[in-house]
Amino acid sequence: MSELLEQRVPDLGDFSDVEVIEVLVKPGDRVERESPLITLETDKATMDVPATAAGVIQEVKVRKGERVSKDSLIALLASTGGDTVKIPSLSETVVMAKPAADASTQLLVIGAGPGGYTAAFRAADLGLAVTLVDRWPQLGGVCLNVGCIPSKALLHAARVIEEAESMSAHGIKFQAPEIDAAALKQWKDRVVGKLTAGLANLARQRKVTVIRGTARFASAHRAEVTGEDGRTQVIGFEQCIIAAGSEPARIPGLPDDARVVDSTGALELAGIPKRFLVIGGGIIGLEMACVYDGLGSEVSVVELTDTLMPGTDRDLVRPLEKRLKSRYAAVLTGTKVTGVAASDKGLTVTFEGKGAPKPQLYDGVLCAVGRVPNGRAIGAEAAGVTVDERGYVPVDRQMRTNVPHIFAIGDVIGQPMLAHKATHEGKVAAEVAAGQKSAFDARVIPSVAYTDPEVAWVGVTETEAQVLGRKLGRGQFPWMASGRSLALNRDDGFTKLLFDPETHRVVGGGIVGTNAGDLISEVALAIEMGATAADVGLTVHPHPTLSETVAFAAEAFEGTLTDLYIPRK
Ligand code: NAD
Secondary structure, rough: OEEEEEEEEEEEOOOOOOEEEEEOOOOOOEOOOOOOEEEEEOEEEEEEEEEOOOEEEEEEEEOOOOEEEEOOEEEEEEEEEOOOOOOOOOHHHOOOEOOOEEEEEEEEEEEHHHHHHHHHHHHHOOOOOOEEOOOOOOOOHHHHHHOOOHHHHHHHHHHHHHHHHHHHHHHOOOOOOOOHHHHHHHHHHHHHHHHHHHHHHHHHHHEEEEOOOOEEEEEEOEEEEEEEOOOOEEEEEEEEEEEOEEEEEOOOOOOOOEEEEEHHHHHHHOOOEEEEEEEEEOOHHHHHHHHHHHHHOOEEEEOOOOOOOOOOOOOHHHHHHHHHHHHHOOOEEEEEEEEEEEOOOOEEEEEOOOOOOOOOOEEEEEEEOOEEEEEHHHOOOHHOOOOOOOOOOOOOOOOOOOOOEEEEEEEHHOOOOOOHHHHHHHHHHHHHHHOOOOOOOOOOOOOEEOOOOEEEEEEEHHHHHHOOOOOOEEEEEEEEHHHHHHHOOOOOOOEEEEOOOOOOOOEEEEEEEEOHHHHHHHHHHHHOOEEEEEHHOOOOOOOOOOHHHHHHHHHHOOOOOOOOOOOOO
16 A cells, blocks of 8 residues: 655745745646645745655645745655655755846846757756746746647547547447546646646756746846736846747737637637637647547638648648548638627627638637747847847857847747757757857758648758759658558558659658658658668668658659559659
8 A cells, every 4th residue: 555645844944934836736646756746935935845755646735825834734645656755955955046136147048938948957957057037837838838738638639539439430439528628628737737847847956046037138138037926136147048939929800808719728728619710720720620620619720821731742731631621610721811700699700712701600719820929028129139020039050149148049039930949949059158069050840730630741842842943852652551550540641752863862751640740750860861762761660650651752762662563664
């Protein structure tokens, strides 16, 4: 039987009667040893109280806003085995010190998304004293809190429902799912909570000072950080990394109504609207359309341009478009929304364009028409940092802005707005700030739409090549010839590789189908390593896997493929 451990407030040194500003766990939560249970705040410091052992929380004994002292009972934890740790006096290990007015740091990082926290952690590992500022209580930025991670949890739920449904034609029938949106939301929040708590732990282990508040430059070496309570503290810095991210764009004229949401609101899962309109057929719009379709909404998508996911090779988007058209109430391309009027009955939306229907009534509307950088929100002018007319901060390959000791990374410096781009840029900025000669020199950055089917691409696209008049070699493998894909009850995908016709080096590739987002990494690696078609085709891939299709596409180009019959030219 597992041991029940009392989790108590450790020695707080000179502090007592300290406010609990965050309770990070609830009954049923699984925690790791040393993962944070609660956050305390004094006038000098913010500190997490960690668990003494790994286990499952049985009862939580404190509430947000309560005051605690040494030995106050926080929670009862059923240990799942492993060592317990004695928590030393927090006053000695305070890592989230709240700098007093005019505190200073070697490196200030503004924004704790994937770019910002990576930069902060890398810089701390390289020996810099780092202060990381974010307006949100949890680290992780948009990606972890209201973007990539929660959307993937909900997409998984949608996929489970659709896969179960699709087996009904093949001998396994399930009842229609009963969806408890509140419980699903809780699960999604727990996924996010584990990751953000993990980040807080990583910051603590690295002695990165974390401050909650909104930062604005006051000069080239000082920033003002305003907390939720309106109080402002000034932080002096030797160097700074701007990782302030982006915000959802809005189209003008949308009513201020709870039924009209952006991606953050859609991920809140306040309910499942019967009729759901997605404005914007880009990645966010289509991912959320897949979520709500899986959860039972009758989905419509309206896209301004003539195609879904404009800019992506048409052949890659086609299988997705076909599936969406077969499931959704409408997929309206070349159409724009001219008005949304809220009433008790719902949201009446009017359209204009070649596919425009008459006004339609919806129960929910998602606006996903792009994101705008936060370059204008940080008082960059006070530091002399250039921000362009669209709100982006220009940088060089070392991520330096026009002010050499101030760097910028991630969404705020430009497209593509992708977490994995930001993390790599964050490492470069941190290394340069620590005196290394790093530079961002990735040849390619993969893109993935985690729709159903997933669409992923990397490197040169055929669309770009056509515009540039560049000749490409091409190898393609249809998944209807992949045993693994058929065994997954799907045959709608394909893998294509694009080659330099002279050298046979891989220069690009695209995959549409189950797990395309995972499979594209091999193509990215091939491009980075300068691999040729023969290198990829002669690499032994495990059978039966979807990854084989990458090798088969290379073989198709080389003329050595045996899994299909391709007549010689
Ligand atoms: P997006 O730019 O990819 O797509 C927005 C779409 O909305 C475009 O197709 C555009 O033509 C359309 N649009 C614009 N105005 C419109 C209007 N008035 N009516 C109808 N359609 C209109 O933007 P997004 O999907 O909001 O994503 C924002 C950013 O976040 C992108 O840079 C994206 O790469 C990134 N993101 C990436 C992922 C991922 O990697 N899986 C997931 C989410 C977001």
